[in-house]
Amino acid sequence: KKLLFILTISFVISCGKDETPATVNCKLSKTVTVRSSYTDTSVYSYTGEDYTSVTKYSNTATIYSRKYIKSGGQYTIEFFTDNVKSHEGFGTLTAQGKFDTSRITNVTTTLFNNRDKNYYDVNGTKIRSISNYNSYINDVKYHFIAGNYSYWIYDIFYPLDPPSNRKDSVVFEYYLDKPKVAEKFAFESKYGNPEKNLVKKRLTYNLLNANILTRTLEYQYLTDADGLITREIVVSRNQPGNVFSYTDTIYYEYICD
Secondary structure (H helix, E strand, C coil): CEEECCCCCCCECCCCCCCCCCCCCEEEEEEEEECCCCEEEEEEEEECCEEEEEEEECCCCCEEEEEEEEECCEEEEEEEECCEEEEEEEEEECCCCCEEEEEEEECCCCCEEEEEEEEECCCCCEEEEEEECCCCEEEEEEEEECCEEEEEEEEEECCCCHHHCEEEEEEEEEEEEEECCCCCCCCCCECECCCCEEEEEEEEEECCCCCEEEEEEEEEEEECCCCCEEEEEEEEEECCCCEEEEEEEEEEEEEEC
């Protein structure tokens, strides 16, 4: 195996002709996210179909880890805080090998932390996900064109506070000349088929308030010769008014066969 971590000095920011993604047999091995007030570092490891992540934050000594252990048609899921199990659960798989239903329970309280249900089309593309966090429920419907998201309809329900319910539309723009050749987060492909290209911009509209634009996210990438992302910059702006909110810089490393 070889480790790829290639940083160049210029951004790859362009639009152009549509290209078919190349295929590279690479998995994430490390991400470093630099935020305004702290940095988080995650290391990913794989054993067969099992997966482990370990995350450390610069502003705390606490170490967080997650384990996904394959067992037949499902995964056993365990979360740890400083090596003490905090949550446990399972995720069942569809015939296509995608996550179907998952449940995570707080070990101390024995209460559900979240219950998730995912829906896919015949090609393995996710078309809907419902996540119940007890105090609120996320219901997202995904719409695709030519292998990329065109938009989401994002509902948030508050069972005990219906006036706080939200309904947003998230619209996507892509770098059509920048194929997405590897996962941006570990196990991404188990939650549906990844997009064909790299996201350029996300625009969020409030459908319950005259469809006004409320937020934009803009993405810039550095990529290596194989098209793997080595650095990503995400800029968030509150709308209307284009008011700067934050910038995240994410560095990626991979293990490739």
